[in-house]
Amino acid sequence: MSLAPDLTETIARARADLRMGVPIVLHASKGAALIMAAETLDAQRLADLRALGGRPVLAVTTRRAETLKARAYDGDLARIVLPPDASLSWVLGVADPADDLKTPMKGPLITARDGDAGLHRLALTVVKSARLLPAALVLDLTDPAPFAAQHGLTSVPADQAAELLLHTSPLHPVVSARLPLQVSEAGKLHIFRPEDGGEEHYAIEIGQPPRDAPVLARLHSACFTGDLMGSLKCDCGPQLRGALAQMGGKGAGVLLYLNQEGRGIGLANKMRAYSLQDQGFDTVEANHRLGFEDDERDFRIGAEILKRMGFSAVRLMTNNPGKIAMMEGSGVTVAERVPLKVGENAHNKAYLATKAAKSGHLL
């Protein structure tokens, strides 16, 4: 018997550590490294890192490197060599585009091209999944086990972790209960909990849709600003209410409320993107300047929930062809696309036009 955390639990612990500003250790057959998230770094830990000697680098995605005009030799990421006099604000300036226009980074930034970037890539994956800015300080370690033990750090086997993180975490139903709604008194809420310690997702079932026919379905991604605050910057609130109203009218349907705020980058990063939009960048450019892809969501989660509920085919309410492709790729048939065009206003007109022009949304 062992009470020790397994791999999934160790990764969840690493995520929590990074959010708290605590370093982690990644170890693989080819090498090992000490990792700190740039966003939660403080001056003391930066000084402690320096005291260890070696050649620390700041790993950023190629998206971010492009804005910084730093050469990326590792495909999807760049390893920026930390200058000897780099301060905390230098690190934060590389990680966070907030002041790019006001105080552009003084280059040239030197990037590493020798050696392997596997641990850096994994570091960025873990930092992203902790909903932090995708930038991580990485220092090679030669003797990771005693180092981690001496400092009480979470130590993650990198090869196995990289493999595990390719897959969507299994989800388990937690509870279901009746939930009478304005659109239908025959509402029911189901809660699903992922094994990886990530956020729970919800399914709102309306009526009793038969499992052997395509169900009217909506995959809605959480939008605190639009769903709850009535923000005019997007169309999420009207889409949420519009989808529920249609399901209520038909007497059957299932709306998945996926906690993938900000197209999967989290609310804090979405607000960073909004702030960049106020500087003149569109929704896609803002994500890229932050170092993210246009869309970081994993719609396989939606497909998993539908399958667990017994559905194998949907009439999907969406304008996003990416959702249809992901459903089909995950084994849920999209029998029909049901357009959902509601809530356009003067504030979100340009946002909706950008999604049509750059992200392939259907008009």
Ligand SMILES: Nc1nc2c(ncn2[C@@H]2O[C@H](COP(=O)(O)OP(=O)(O)OP(=O)(O)O)[C@@H](O)[C@H]2O)c(=O)[nH]1
């Ligand atoms: N990163 C980022 N996320 C945004 C922005 N505006 C809205 N969002 C998020 O985008 C998501 C919108 O999701 P959905 O309603 O599923 O929209 P969609 O992918 O356009 O697809 P359909 O509505 O199905 O056509 C929500 O998670 C919002 O929080 C933005 O400017 N930047």
Ligand SMILES: [Zn+2]
């Ligand atoms: Zn929204």
